[in-house]
Amino acid sequence: MSLTKSERIKVASAARREQQKGDLQSTILEAATHLFEENGYENFSLRQVALAIGYTPTTIYLYFKDKDDLLLHVAYDGFRLFGESLENAYATKPEPSERLDAVGWAYFDFAMSHPIHYQLMFMQRAEFLACKPEGYESTMDNSFGILERIVQEGIDSGLITPGDVRTYSALIWASVHGVVSLALTGNLLTYEEAKGLFALQQEAVHRAFFEHSK
Amino acid sequence: MSLTKSERIKVASAARREQQKGDLQSTILEAATHLFEENGYENFSLRQVALAIGYTPTTIYLYFKDKDDLLLHVAYDGFRLFGESLENAYATKPEPSERLDAVGWAYFDFAMSHPIHYQLMFMQRAEFLACKPEGYESTMDNSFGILERIVQEGIDSGLITPGDVRTYSALIWASVHGVVSLALTGNLLTYEEAKGLFALQQEAVHRAFFEHSK
Amino acid sequence: MSLTKSERIKVASAARREQQKGDLQSTILEAATHLFEENGYENFSLRQVALAIGYTPTTIYLYFKDKDDLLLHVAYDGFRLFGESLENAYATKPEPSERLDAVGWAYFDFAMSHPIHYQLMFMQRAEFLACKPEGYESTMDNSFGILERIVQEGIDSGLITPGDVRTYSALIWASVHGVVSLALTGNLLTYEEAKGLFALQQEAVHRAFFEHSK
Amino acid sequence: MSLTKSERIKVASAARREQQKGDLQSTILEAATHLFEENGYENFSLRQVALAIGYTPTTIYLYFKDKDDLLLHVAYDGFRLFGESLENAYATKPEPSERLDAVGWAYFDFAMSHPIHYQLMFMQRAEFLACKPEGYESTMDNSFGILERIVQEGIDSGLITPGDVRTYSALIWASVHGVVSLALTGNLLTYEEAKGLFALQQEAVHRAFFEHSK
DNA sequence: TATGAATGAGTATTCATTCAT
DNA sequence: AATGAATGAATACTCATTCAT
Numbered sequence: 001m002s003l004t005k006s007e008r009i010k011v012a013s014a015a016r017r018e019q020q021k022g023d024l025q026s027t028i029l030e031a032a033t034h035l036f037e038e039n040g041y042e043n044f045s046l047r048q049v050a051l052a053i054g055y056t057p058t059t060i061y062l063y064f065k066d067k068d069d070l071l072l073h074v075a076y077d078g079f080r081l082f083g084e085s086l087e088n089a090y091a092t093k094p095e096p097s098e099r100l101d102a103v104g105w106a107y108f109d110f111a112m113s114h115p116i117h118y119q120l121m122f123m124q125r126a127e128f129l130a131c132k133p134e135g136y137e138s139t140m141d142n143s144f145g146i147l148e149r150i151v152q153e154g155i156d157s158g159l160i161t162p163g164d165v166r167t168y169s170a171l172i173w174a175s176v177h178g179v180v181s182l183a184l185t186g187n188l189l190t191y192e193e194a195k196g197l198f199a200l201q202q203e204a205v206h207r208a209f210f211e212h213s214k
Numbered sequence: 215m216s217l218t219k220s221e222r223i224k225v226a227s228a229a230r231r232e233q234q235k236g237d238l239q240s241t242i243l244e245a246a247t248h249l250f251e252e253n254g255y256e257n258f259s260l261r262q263v264a265l266a267i268g269y270t271p272t273t274i275y276l277y278f279k280d281k282d283d284l285l286l287h288v289a290y291d292g293f294r295l296f297g298e299s300l301e302n303a304y305a306t307k308p309e310p311s312e313r314l315d316a317v318g319w320a321y322f323d324f325a326m327s328h329p330i331h332y333q334l335m336f337m338q339r340a341e342f343l344a345c346k347p348e349g350y351e352s353t354m355d356n357s358f359g360i361l362e363r364i365v366q367e368g369i370d371s372g373l374i375t376p377g378d379v380r381t382y383s384a385l386i387w388a389s390v391h392g393v394v395s396l397a398l399t400g401n402l403l404t405y406e407e408a409k410g411l412f413a414l415q416q417e418a419v420h421r422a423f424f425e426h427s428k
Numbered sequence: 429m430s431l432t433k434s435e436r437i438k439v440a441s442a443a444r445r446e447q448q449k450g451d452l453q454s455t456i457l458e459a460a461t462h463l464f465e466e467n468g469y470e471n472f473s474l475r476q477v478a479l480a481i482g483y484t485p486t487t488i489y490l491y492f493k494d495k496d497d498l499l500l501h502v503a504y505d506g507f508r509l510f511g512e513s514l515e516n517a518y519a520t521k522p523e524p525s526e527r528l529d530a531v532g533w534a535y536f537d538f539a540m541s542h543p544i545h546y547q548l549m550f551m552q553r554a555e556f557l558a559c560k561p562e563g564y565e566s567t568m569d570n571s572f573g574i575l576e577r578i579v580q581e582g583i584d585s586g587l588i589t590p591g592d593v594r595t596y597s598a599l600i601w602a603s604v605h606g607v608v609s610l611a612l613t614g615n616l617l618t619y620e621e622a623k624g625l626f627a628l629q630q631e632a633v634h635r636a637f638f639e640h641s642k
Numbered sequence: 643m644s645l646t647k648s649e650r651i652k653v654a655s656a657a658r659r660e661q662q663k664g665d666l667q668s669t670i671l672e673a674a675t676h677l678f679e680e681n682g683y684e685n686f687s688l689r690q691v692a693l694a695i696g697y698t699p700t701t702i703y704l705y706f707k708d709k710d711d712l713l714l715h716v717a718y719d720g721f722r723l724f725g726e727s728l729e730n731a732y733a734t735k736p737e738p739s740e741r742l743d744a745v746g747w748a749y750f751d752f753a754m755s756h757p758i759h760y761q762l763m764f765m766q767r768a769e770f771l772a773c774k775p776e777g778y779e780s781t782m783d784n785s786f787g788i789l790e791r792i793v794q795e796g797i798d799s800g801l802i803t804p805g806d807v808r809t810y811s812a813l814i815w816a817s818v819h820g821v822v823s824l825a826l827t828g829n830l831l832t833y834e835e836a837k838g839l840f841a842l843q844q845e846a847v848h849r850a851f852f853e854h855s856k
Numbered sequence: 857t858a859t860g861a862a863t864g865a866g867t868a869t870t871c872a873t874t875c876a877t
Numbered sequence: 878a879a880t881g882a883a884t885g886a887a888t889a890c891t892c893a894t895t896c897a898t
Contacts, residue, residue, distance in 0.1 A: 042256065122399065123337060123395070123399055124399075125400070126399040126400025126401075126402055127400040127401065128400075129400065129402070130400075167410070167411070167414070170396075170403075170407075170411055171411060171414055171415065171418070173392075173396070174389075174392035174393040174396050174411060174415065175388075175389060175392050175415075176392070177392045177395065177396055178387075178388040178389055178390070178391045178392020178393070178395070179388040179392070181337065181391065181392070181395050182336075182340075182384075182387070182388050182391055185336065185337055185338075185340035185341075186339070186340025186341035186342070186343055186344070187340075187341060187344070188340055188343065189384075193384075196381070197381070197384055197385060197388060200381065200385050201385060201388065201389075204385070204418070204422050207422065208418050208421065208422070
């Protein structure tokens with residue numbers, strides 16, 4: 001395009017403001033999330049976010065400390081959604097075994113429908129797991145916590161051989177993360193293959209932990 | 215130092231040429247690999263590679279199509295080393311069960327001692343798995359092939375319940391990849407924790423596949 | 429901290445208002461002076477001043493025309509303090525010769541204990557000497573005036589060879605300024621060296637002007 | 643102007659190359675020096691230098707490490723010229739006393755005809771005195787050295803009371819620097835006033851050091 | 857085979873300032 | 878009297894890449 005930088009900004013600037021219902025912070029966050037999912041981690045830039053919403057790059061600094069802060073918020077929106085999905089899945093079933101199953105599939109579904117997000121959260125910037133931007137609850141702890149809760153429930157009800165809850169949970173997590181992350185990188189697996197694999201993985205986890213429940 | 219970029223290149227240019235025994239392609243590749251492991255994926259740049267070996271950035275284009283091509287070769291060196299490690303491990307044992315164990319630990323060791331490489335190969339640019347640069351054999355297929363070979367041997371000798379070899383192998387791979395990739399991202403696990411987890415994972419895999427071998 | 433700029437302002441905004449006894453103009457000026465002495469001329473910014481006192485940058489424009497105006501006032505506070513120091517030194521002694529000595533050392537001490545200020549006043553923005561912001565008396569004239577007064581007194585009492593008072597004063601000023609400004613720039617002299625040099629300079633000035641007083 | 647950034651560059655780019663006789667390094671340095679003298683220390687920017695010579699900002703980095711390195715070279719060109727002027731003045735006279743006089747006026751003349759340079763060298767970035775970019779001799783040491791040489795000669799020939807050569811020299815330097823730097827900052831003195839003052843200063847220095855030579 | 861010279865696009869960030877409220 | 882929202886311009890710097898030689 002043969003438009004000056006400022007011209008391009010003005011054009012975009014015209015087309016905005018109507019969609020600017022909520023506050024700008026949300027607008028930025030949405031745009032950022034969208035662009036992030038479109039361009040991936042490496043090509044994500046503040047400038048593009050600004051351009052996309054028709055504001056000056058400077059403006060973003062009024063709502064987010066810096067690029068990383070914005071990215072952290074993008075990630076955290078993922079954590080929240082992720083946590084909610086798992087929580088919902090957990091709530092749909094009464095039994096530890098079924099719960100593990102449901103939560104597992106919720107995990108899988110989240111990863112498959114928000115692949116870029118999943119990668120940001122668990123593969124590229126996993127250290128975000130440790131930060132909590134203001135106004136957010138630590139949903140990650142909750143997410144992993146669900147797993148631990150289920151395992152504990154399993155042990156309490158005699159379905160799972162007693163052992164270190166944290167280790168058990170980590171093992172389960174690693175299992176599902178393995179399939180999922182393979183599925184997400186490099187088109188190694190089709191969705192169907194990934195699904196089939198995950199189903200087997202789930203079975204294996206169940207067999208490993210709930211064997212004597214039969 | 216207060217040296218211009220071009221000056222710095224000249225300085226480096228002086229100190230080279232003697233180590234330039236083999237052809238330049240290898241020299242570049244080695245330097246690239248080294249710098250890549252040092253700086254990581256995001257901070258890897260052609261200029262630094264050029265600087266490191268005392269050549270102009272331009273020169274690199276005589277041997278590699280572009281940055282990505284160079285990176286592909288870096289990855290492939292990883293695949294070759296990876297393949298050899300697994301192959302060696304395989305060769306040390308006669309039994310399928312032991313072989314799976316040995317190969318698994320070789321896998322773990324490779325990932326832990328070449329974390330950046332592992333991430334490039336299997337997490338960041340896993341699509342490289344599908345490309346084969348000229349002059350390379352598809353060593354990846356070989357690597358995954360080892361797994362398939364072991365599984366097939368297990369089935370043949372009646373230790374593993376017959377089934378889809380490819381699926382079985384993928385399942386095993388996903389399991390180990392899960393622990394390893396968790397261990398590599400974001401300081402979520404210490405080396406010791408990762409090792410412990412991997413041991414458990416190995417056990418689980420064995421139980422799942424070789425259960426009736428006892 | 430991961431606080432947005434506007435958030436940080438709000439936080440600061442909370443903790444203020446109690447210290448805001450006098451009018452805001454003074455508060456701003458104090459903070460500006462402080463920050464200026466801390467960060468130096470080049471890194472002095474309105475935003476930081478605003479942040480420091482818990483007000484919006486905009487607010488500063490209600491009390492000062494622009495950045496330069498604020499800086500001018502900062503400088504003028506320096507001039508006032510400077511003038512007072514010299515005046516005090518002058519008052520401590522009855523004799524022209526002693527007065528010159530005392531005033532000289534007051535000059536030196538001011539420069540050494542307010543180096544950033546001295547540089548602003550006499551080296552970076554010496555044109556400020558010519559401006560008088562509203563509500564200020566031209567204290568600079570007073571400062572230089574002291575010198576002229578002393579010289580005049582010296583001439584009147586026969587201690588100094590009659591001559592152009594203004595020129596004599598300028599000469600003296602240049603002498604002390606020479607040592608002081610060398611001492612302030614670039615770590616060329618230690619404090620002790622500067623002090624020694626200044627003492628010699630003072631002697632030279634005395635010899636030059638009060639020679640026949642003995 | 644309503645020109646795109648790249649358009650403006652191209653326009654300038656057209657008008658160059660003919661003046662580009664020597665190598666680009668010199669061209670850049672000249673332009674930098676010119677712009678520096680025009681805009682002063684604070685408004686000196688790499689972009690403008692690039693624009694001025696019709697090259698991309700990037701190009702400058704091929705010849706200078708960074709902004710400061712360029713500035714250092716600008717300063718050093720000043721030091722060289724300065725040193726040569728003093729050296730020449732020194733060479734014109736056989737006698738210490740005359741030499742001091744000649745060198746003093748050379749000093750004054752340099753400062754008056756390269757005011758911005760003088761400020762960079764001795765007032766803003768006096769720490770440059772300590773650095774020597776490659777390919778340059780430390781001309782500053784030489785410059786101050788001339789002073790010391792003269793003083794030593796004066797002592798040797800019995801014209802100057804024996805004493806610490808370095809201190810004597812520093813004292814003289816401070817004296818001339820005092821007048822000069824006053825003259826350069828803030829339009830406090832006209833050229834004529836400065837000149838008159840300097841003449842007096844010179845006299846004073848002579849009287850102080852060569853008194854008994856008569 | 858290799859270089860030297862140069863580009864163009866892009867990056868995050870900071871600043872003084874304005875305007876409507 | 879003070880703010881919130883936003884701007885526009887600028888900055889240093891780095892990168893992959895190309896082209897003529």
